[in-house]
Amino acid sequence: MPWRAEPGETADPYRVWLSEIMLQQTTVAAVKSYYETFLTRWPTIADLAAADDGDVMAAWAGLGYYARARNLVACARVVAATGFPVSREGLAGLPGVGDYTSAAIAAIAFGEPAPVVDGNVERVVARLTRLARPPKTVRREVEAIVAAMLPADRPGDFAQAMMDLGATICTPKSPACGICPLREGCAASAAGDMLDYPVKAPRRARSVWHGVAFVAVRPDGAILLRRRPARGLLGGMAEVFGSAWGGPVAVPLEHAPFDGGWAGVGSITHGFTHAELTVDVYSAAVPADAPTPAGAWWALPDDAGLPTVMKKVVVRALAMAG
Numbered sequence: 001m002p003w004r005a006e007p008g009e010t011a012d013p014y015r016v017w018l019s020e021i022m023l024q025q026t027t028v029a030a031v032k033s034y035y036e037t038f039l040t041r042w043p044t045i046a047d048l049a050a051a052d053d054g055d056v057m058a059a060w061a062g063l064g065y066y067a068r069a070r071n072l073v074a075c076a077r078v079v080a081a082t083g084f085p086v087s088r089e090g091l092a093g094l095p096g097v098g099d100y101t102s103a104a105i106a107a108i109a110f111g112e113p114a115p116v117v118d119g120n121v122e123r124v125v126a127r128l129t130r131l132a133r134p135p136k137t138v139r140r141e142v143e144a145i146v147a148a149m150l151p152a153d154r155p156g157d158f159a160q161a162m163m164d165l166g167a168t169i170c171t172p173k174s175p176a177c178g179i180c181p182l183r184e185g186c187a188a189s190a191a192g193d194m195l196d197y198p199v200k201a202p203r204r205a206r207s208v209w210h211g212v213a214f215v216a217v218r219p220d221g222a223i224l225l226r227r228r229p230a231r232g233l234l235g236g237m238a239e240v241f242g243s244a245w246g247g248p249v250a251v252p253l254e255h256a257p258f259d260g261g262w263a264g265v266g267s268i269t270h271g272f273t274h275a276e277l278t279v280d281v282y283s284a285a286v287p288a289d290a291p292t293p294a295g296a297w298w299a300l301p302d303d304a305g306l307p308t309v310m311k312k313v314v315v316r317a318l319a320m321a322g
Contacts (some may be wrong), residue, residue, distance in 0.1 A: 001028060002035060004160070011156060013084045013109040014045045017075075020101045021068055028167075034063050048073070049080035054227070057236045058305020066234050066307065071096025086110045099139075108156035115146035116159035120166025126198035127170060127188035134201040207275040212252040213242035213310075214262060215283045215317035218290060222298035223314060224257055233272070237307045238299075240314065245277055252280065257293050260284040268316050270309040277309065283317035 003019035005011040018038060022031045037059060042048035048056070053073055060069035074095040085091045087110070091102035106112035117125070122135035125142050135142050151158055169176045177189045188194045216224040225238045233245075241257040243249045256262055262282040270277045292298065301314050 002032065011109045013105065015039070016105050016109040017045075017079075017084070017097075017101075018072075020104050021072055021075075021096060022063065024068060024101065025065055026063060030063065034060070045076050046080045049076040051076075053236060054238075054305075058238070061237065061305040061307055062311075064308070066237055068096060070230065070236055084109075086112075088112055088114045104159060107159045111155060113147075113150050113155040114159075115143045115150065116162070117142055117146055118163055118166075120164075120170070121146060121162045122166075123172065123198050124162060124166045124170045124182070127175070127194055128182060128186050130187040130191065130193075130197060131199065133199055135198050137201065204274075206271075209245040209275050209277040210248045211243045211245040211277065211279045212249045212255055213240050213279050213281050213313045214256045215240050215281065215314055216257060216260070216286045216290060217283065217318070218286055218298060219288050220300075222300055223304070224290075224292070224296055225299055225304055226257075226293070226296045234307050234309070237310070238304050239306070239310050241293075241296075242279070242313075245275075245279075249280070252282065256282070257296065258291050260286060260290075265317055265319075268309075268312040270312060279309070279313055281313050281316045 001019075003015045019031070019035055022035055022038075038048070041055075041059065042051055051073065053070075056073050057066070057069050060066065060072075063069075075097065078094060084105075085094070086106075088102045088106035091097050091105050092099065094102075097105070100116065100118060103114040103116045104118075106114045107116050117135075117139070122142060125131065125145050126135050129145060131138070131142070146162070149158075165180070165182070169180050170182075173195070175194050177183055177186070177194065180186070180189070183189050186194075188197050214224075223240065226241060228234050228237050228239050230236050241255065243252070243255040249255070253262060262284045265281050265283050267278055267280050270279070301311075301318070306314065
């Protein structure tokens with residue numbers, strides 16, 4: 001993993017922090033290319049602190065959970081001014097840094113013996129102890145179990161080893177118990193019911209949302225964009241014009257950026273963690289001198305830094321137009 005320090009090296013707090021923010025609810029495979037892009041564009045936290053918010057949001061496009069990008073910039077500006085706190089408690093006060101992330105940075109970058117518990121570690125602990133409740137509902141209990149396992153030194157290496165154990169050996173569906181270094185002390189392995197752990201919490205029903213979107217296309221291929229509000233879902237990201245997402249849209253054309261030859265080109269669907277969204281897409285070929293509403297701009301789709309849902313909308317519109 002590109003953010004891991006080599007043996008004998010001291011971990012760079014900036015790289016640890018950047019990777020941990022990106023890895024929140026996101027896989028290593030998805031993060032690697034984004035991490036390398038960010039380091040190339042902003043090699044130090046001072047560089048990131050000085051970056052334009054829109055540039056950072058565009059570079060983050062596609063990685064999801066966009067509040068992380070907003071917090072990333074806010075946190076970089078705090079740290080650039082005051083320096084990194086070196087304790088878990090101090091780190092937890094930074095924008096976008098919660099219990100897990102503060103513990104991970106404290107342990108890996110600063111050697112604090114903090115219990116680091118991600119989803120992989122939760123699974124390891126649940127099987128070791130045959131934990132009868134969903135780990136996220138008893139987070140402090142799980143942290144206490146990990147804290148009791150902490151070695152006297154190298155807490156960062158221990159934290160990363162536990163995460164790697166869950167990711168590569170104590171996996172969700174096919175745990176490799178035969179090569180697990182913790183097998184002798186594992187209650188679930190002894191009982192032979194490893195796949196029953198961790199106990200899962202009941203799933204909540206997802207909301208169903210609807211919306212409309214309008215893709216205006218100039219002769220040069222540029223599309224009309226605006227920026228979403230800074231706070232909320234996809235906050236600060238670029239988008240095409242359209243309605244808010246919620247119930248069915250009664251009068252779609254009232255959400256168009258201007259009067260024009262709008263034609264319906266079908267719908268797209270997109271799943272968020274908590275909702276399933278359907279967007280009815282309208283497109284219009286407009287002249288080069290088409291109006292630009294206040295706060296909007298024109299950009300080529302590939303240069304726009306669009307989130308995934310907006311990429312789907314634009315692809316649908318352009319495919320039908322073509």
